[in-house]
Amino acid sequence: MSASTSSIAAGMPGQAGQRGWRARLVAWRVPLSILALCLLPWLLPSKALAVNVLVYGLVAVGYNLLFGYTGLLSFGHAAFFGAGAYATGIAIGQFGVPWFAAVLLGIAVGGALAFVIGLLSIRTRGIYFSMVTLALSQLVYYTALQASSWTGGENGLRGFTVAKLDIFGWSIDFLDPVKKYYVLMVFAAAALWLVSRILNSPFGAVIEAIRENETRARACGYDVERSKLISFTLSGLICALAGTLSALHLAIVPLDILHYQTSGMIVMMTLLGGAGSFFGPFVGALAFLLMEDVVSLWTSHWQIVVGTVFILFVLFLPKGVWGTLLAWRAGR
Amino acid sequence: MTSQGSHSITRRGALAGLTAGTAALAMPALVRAQGETIRIGFPTPLTGPFAAEAKDQVKSAELAVKLVNDKGGIAGRKVELLVRDDKLNAGEAATRTLELIEKDKVHAIVGALSSAVQLAVNEVTRARSVIYVSISQSDTINEVKDFSRFTFHEALNPHMTTAAVAKHTFKQGSKVAYLVADYAYGHEMLRGFKRAQAALGATSVGEILHPFGAADYSTFMPRLRSMRPDILCICNFGRDQANAIKQAVDFGMNRQSKIVVPVLLHNQRLAIGPEAFEGVIGGANYYWGLEETIPSAKAFNDAFKAANSGAYPTDYGAYGFTGVYSLLLAMEKAGGTDTDKVIAALEALKYDAAKGPQHYRKCDHQSVQSVLVLESKKKAEMKNEADLFKVLASEPASEEILRSCSELGFPA
């Protein structure tokens, strides 16, 4: 096994040979997740929390494509999440771009940034890859801090509240939390479909092969660097979409969105839920945010609980909540 | 009544021990308030570097609520404070504010400790026509771009603070060197000082911008020394300020120059100790020592000490009191929570919560109030643990130390 492959990332076997319930779960995973997302706002204590789960779940899904399926531990995904959010906010607030175009622009800018950072970092392996992504994303953070005339600097980006959405002549009250949730959910559902599409595709088999054994994949005739770059960019695109949704939701972009602590949180969520599994990242985001919510009920020191749970997961449940459930169900 | 007192709406409270006492006091049996409870949302950073200030804010805000409830509430309605942890993160604060508005259906929001959090809350409340009383320092919120007719700025702003501090420290011909945090708040303070400096006939011998959140300032010291200033003006906040002052003293800057800061914080001074802060001059919205001259300060101190086993209120803590106090007073005058009526009442309000007369200026909703200029005491001069500062001056409430409405971009 190549050294750069995380045993956590390699937690899940490939998909092609799955049988029975497992195959049915894979076939139905997009409709099932959309159903779960539809119910989500009615199961959680607040709609704002539901949107947060949606946004962070989506970031984790995007991140999982790289970490869980391609086996690359990036510590810089906050950059793409943030770039999507900033691009959307700036487009609406400073250039009056219609919201839908601003979403597309946010995805494009985040994806372009992912392509550039990917191009620079893909050449390194293992720990160095994590370090380069961390360093480059911190550069993005400090650049945003300095470029305050564009980004609002430490004060954050403001002044782009979308109160009403016009879709094909309909006008939707975007301040209504339920309507807002379902509009944003449509984008998340599309992204989930795309990720499922990628995982089902021949390219999905390639990145899994790279995760499993980079040397062997290269000897088999795969251009490993190029495949990693594509995976990195796709992953960045999805995180950027999550960023644009976050911007539309909160109507602000906090500078902290770009900080490496955000990257760390994305990693934690993905791992808690189960890297390398389709439902895992959403389960992880839900678990993380709920844990924060519930624990901060009885102590303001919620971080010690979150940190401890995370350590226990790394030690004993590296497949995460969902991955462990699957493995348990499969009787291993 | 506080957030800890009832069940479903109030899950995410502050520390239970902190509020349980007042909650019990605030619920006398059989006094059933008429009509719906008035709910005030209170986001504050219970976790993070300003947790101590945040906890003081919660205590003070709860005191303001208790005083009103003890008198029978507002138009027969009880007031409830819903405390939320914003983690000093603007995104988190926006989420909590959305929850407060959408789920808890609060009638108004008071709070925030950092400029970024305050602007985030402002953005959310402005779009949803919810009244917000901001208690964090910022010049930005006064400007027309971020103005919201629903938002009232109860805190000082950097402009007025620096004007007052400069007035009592800069002299004709003073040579001033500036060490400034390179972000909006730092720039605002520098701008304020330099305006005052021009008016007072002092000169700048140099300005150094330092990266926001730096831990080591040693590399700036040789250059600052070489400027040979009479006054070293350190324009940053919190931990940055503490580290910068301590290291300036290590480099012997305090022997050569007077160290001046825009804002002196009670808890920050406690965390760093008297040696490093000795002789440092800075501004403040409140200091408990004000009780010697101002009756409302005495009343506030006494009530606070009674409710918190003898602890003294602090500067940022007091914002919790003055902010909630002014809002509840306006609601009382408006006879309820009708947004337009409360806004009208706030605009017309004259109040003296704890530091003398205050009122909200009509154009930008800035609270016109006194600014204290404090000097940090020597260890030997301290009479007790809380006796930290000497009050050098109290710059009286006046619109003169504010930027004019037209300057802020408001139509004349």
Added chain:
Amino acid sequence: MKAPLLSVDNIGRRFGAFVALEGITASFEPNKVTAIIGPNGAGKSTFFNLLSGVLAPSAGAIRFKGRDITGTPQHRFAHLGIARSYQITNIFPELSVHENVRVAAQAFRSRYDIWRDRTGMTELDDKADAALAAVGLTGKRGETAKFLAHGQQRALEIAIALVAAPELLLLDEPTAGMGPEETKEMVALLERLAAERTILLVEHKMKMILGLSDRILVLHHGRLIADGSPQHIQADPEVRRVYLGQSDGYA
């Protein structure tokens, strides 16, 4: 003499000041088995790494089917028709045996496509099954690769290489770590494979080499010290001197 399939012209490789390989010139005819031997550190692995594109030579040129392929990126080699196995088993451990071979076959069909279904390409299943049949692993098709016995993993690795239908097969110690029984099976497999393709192998087991190879190259200290038929090499005094005291080499 037939046109050579592969030829190397004065190739060498340095790592900083260290010379791993120097001045190797040789050409290889189609459908022959050539063994490369030499003591540890002789440069055998470096030679293989140059031939499979893992490393680029720091001097000289490599020609394959008459074309200069010096400096071609490694992943192109499979497409040229050169496949290899590694000294330490190198498979996809978490995938099933069938998936291991299937994904190798896919490299010649689809590499970046995200719009099709991977399961739709049924011809890949057939190719993979054929390769598995060739190495005798049909019965293990559904098992997860990491649970196979060592010998079976080696065979799987050869199946992965075979599915590329290579004209040149580079095998780095295919029987490393195998017991006598497994070795025997592997030799039989190699004999079958040798009938229709060119094979270069690095090996230590002399008896096996003598039985299997048409030709032997001897490397020592990064240089080619002998090149000839097994009989010729056995008689070579220089080779005898190099191997003196290295009895395991002849074991």
Added chain:
Amino acid sequence: MDAELIAMQLFSGVALGAILIMVALGLSIIFGMLGVVNFAHGALFMVGAYAGLWVASLTGSFWWGLLIAPLAIGAFGMLIERVLIRPLYKRSVDDPLLLTFGLGYVLVEAVRIVFGSDGIPFSTPPELAGVADLGIGFFPIYRLFVVGVVAIILLLLWLGLEKTKFGLIVRAGAKDPQIMRVLGIDIAKVWLLVFGLGIGLTALGGVLAAPMRNVNPEMGSLVLAEAFVVTVIGGMGSLVGAVVAGLLVGVAISMTALFAPEMATIVMFALMALVLLVRPQGLFGKPGRA
């Protein structure tokens, strides 16, 4: 701009570099030997500072804190290695990284619970208070003392690595862990000691930094970033690299502080990104690892 100021600025840079070296050394030693990227390094720096403060307040002397805290936290480091990290060696390099990331969270919050979130005063020991005239300008005596301590630690480390059997093992092990297995050395024990040493060094850094920077639960997070930058620039695992890069970064920050002060933090990351792109293994790193 006069020559004295530039000389003084250079000196400040070197002094700052000394502190950077202190935190980067431990990170680099641990990575070089164990292949573990310790994300809790900054948190342990902070824990070291608090431990020093605590011991100093118990004994009434800074010197006891300086001596005992690094030893105690070093021992705590060994406990971490034994209980939390050792089970992960069989797995990939990513797993210890993730685990220590979580550990950092826990340590910071634990300190907040025990010592409060405000920070605690830590004054310069009276023997070392005041400024010294260097001829080119004034410099705090305490900072000169820190430079001295770091120099002594470097000398001791060098002697330990070059002249002792343990040092020989460590050097050999850093080059090729296989060798140790062949030689029949108990790797587990060596790794335990090396981890303890690395953590002890960062704790010492924490105690040394406390009188300069105040003590608060967040003091480690910036230090972690700085330590990463220095280690990556120098080459992860290279001790010489950590020293050279520490000085380089110190001087770069200090010169930026003179000419474009607001860029003093960003320059660090820019330097790191540049090195990683041009020479991913760092200035003194071994190419194989990148």
